[in-house]
Structure formats: structure tokens, C-alpha cells
Amino acid sequence: MTLADETPATTPDTDVPVDALRAxxxxxxxxxxxxxxxxxxFATSYRVTLDDGTRVIVKTAPTATDALLTxxxxxxRSEAHVYRLAEQHPxxxxxxxxxTDFTRTHVPSDALVVSHLPGVPLVDAGFGTADDDPRTARAEHELGAYMARLHTAGLPAPDGGFGYPNPAAGLNAPTWRATFTxxxxxxxxxxxxxGVELPAxxxxxxxxRHGDVLDDVTAPTLVHTDLWAGNLFVDPATGGIVGVIDPERAFWGDPLHELVGADCHNVGPVNPRVLAGYASVVPGGIDVTSPSAQTRLALYRTFLTLILTTEIVPRSFAGDWLPGYRTTLAAALRTLLDSLA
Known part of the structure; x- marks a missing residue:
């Protein structure tokens, strides 16, 4: 959409007034x-073209803070922090x-402006997750390699401990067991x-019962936590990954958690292509077979399923897909809790 001088302050395509974006x-x-x-x-994002032809992405946080999980x-702010850490690692x-504009004067929430990435989101690339497409194989292998690069980059936690970049949530501690708990x-x-009922x-x-396996994680590692196909930009002709976005939910914790966020409804074996990609960067790969790793995977999958179940209500999800989605989450949670019993 091109904006002329007579464009009204708010357009049908935006929730943030255009004049506020201009400011x-x-x-x-x-x-x-x-x-x-x-x-x-979660956030509201815009692709903006400036008068010199430069394209940028503007991201604004939700204003209804009473609808946010802890x-x-x-x-x-966490996303901006991770992006700045990553600048030294092309x-x-x-x-x-x-x-960044955290003053909340032009818009009623935090605003972040970042460079525009090449490629298209993997979820929109046209080949999806077709197992027989070589572009799928390449994207999944490169995803595993990307995880390994991120986990070995040595990006430091703000306080040297575990948890989220933003201490305001109160979810930080010196040990992984205390943090994850x-x-x-x-x-x-x-x-x-x-009013969401969980088997608390x-x-x-x-x-x-299984808290001791969390003590096997002794060094905090930056985990993106949300490397699903919507946050991976690829070359649609080859499947090669050319960009990664949305580390807003990143935390310093167990790198094994990365495999959960990238395949959030999986309660079975981890994608072997992703594991092979990881091993192409880190000799020996990432452990997913030891008793400790299998138990931690189940705990992390349980945690994510709890989040996905809870957020349905405050996010006001609706549609014909919702009953089936709830059923999928409930079945996954039951499977995971039975395995941990």
C-alpha cells in the first residue's frame, strides 16, 4: 500500500496509526x-518502505498486557537484546x-525496527514439509546446523545464569533446575x-520426580526456542536458510529445548535430518537418546504444551480448527505425562 499525504491517520491494514509509525x-x-x-x-509487525527505497520491519509489542503470560x-526488548548479541555472528x-523506541510516546508499547531479510518464510515457500522434496531435506539439515552454530556461539547471559533476558519476569536463577521449575x-x-484447566x-x-535430570545441564546456552517454519527464511528455489527471526522467547538454558520449539507438536522421535545437520557442525551431535535426554525432552515438551494450551484463551483464538487443536494438545499432554509417570 502506498501512502499519500491525504492517507487517514489509521488505515484498514494497520493497528498502529500511520502518523505514529512515521514518528x-x-x-x-x-x-x-x-x-x-x-x-x-503475538506482536504486530509491518513491512515499511522508506522514501529512499529501503525496506525495514517495524515490530510493536501487544498493548493488552493483562493478556500476557508471565x-x-x-x-x-528481549528480541532486540538477542539481535544485538547476534550482530557479531553473521x-x-x-x-x-x-x-528501538521503548519510550512508549509515539506508540503505546515498545517498538523495534530491524533490517529486512531476503527469502521467504519456510511456511510460505511452496514446498512445505514434503519429505520427497530435496528443498525440504536441505532446509531441515540446515536447521540442525543452524541450531548448532547458535548453541556454540557463546552468546553470554546478562547475569551469567539461566533464564530469560528480561529479569522483570522473575524467571532467572543460578541453576537450570531452579529456572525451569x-x-x-x-x-x-x-x-x-x-479459566484454563491444567493437570497442575x-x-x-x-x-x-525427574528434577535431578535438570541438574545435568550445568552451562547456560542461548536457545532461540521458536525455530518453526514461520521464523525461518529460505531461498524458495533451493530450500537453503537465509534468515532467522523472532528470538523474542529466547532464554539461556538447555540446548535440547531447541528441538522442542522447532517441532512443537511432536511427541515421538526427533527429525533425523535436523540431528544430522547438528552433527555436521558439532562432532557427535546432540544427545537425544540417553535416559537423561529423553526425560528432559519429555519435560520440555510438556512445558511447551502447557503454554500452547493456556494461550488459547488470552489470545482469543477462534475458528473451525480450534476443537481439533485442543484435542491434539490434550492428547500430547496425556502421552507426555504418562511417559513421565
């Missing part, structure tokens, strides 16, 4: 065109931070706020 972007240039991006379910507060393929407890505490006692019992 945020003024240090970079004059806004010439804006397009609301779809696909994200860990979701100030996620745009192989991590993340956008560059061009501007707090993360799970936060979701179990959040759910009743929206069963989850707590499983975490208590």
Missing part, C-alpha cells in the same frame, strides 16, 4: 509505504537492529487467570 521511523527516514504482516500471533512481558542470519510454575499459575498436580509431581 518512530523519523530518525531513519520518511515513511513512503507500509504493509501489515500476517502470520505472527514470561511474555517485555519480549520485544552466520546466525538474524536482522540488524536499526532502531519456575518457568513451569509460572504457566501453572497463569492458566487459572483465564500431575505436572508438579512429574517435575519433582
Amino acid at each position: 518512530v521511523l523519523a530518525p531513519l527516514g520518511t515513511l513512503a509505504g507500509v504493509e501489515r504482516l500476517t502470520g505472527g500471533m 514470561y511474555e512481558h517485555d519480549l520485544v 552466520s546466525l542470519l538474524m536482522p540488524r537492529v536499526l532502531l 519456575a518457568m513451569v510454575e509460572a504457566v501453572l499459575t497463569d492458566a487459572p487467570r483465564w 498436580d500431575e505436572v508438579r509431581a512429574a517435575l519433582h
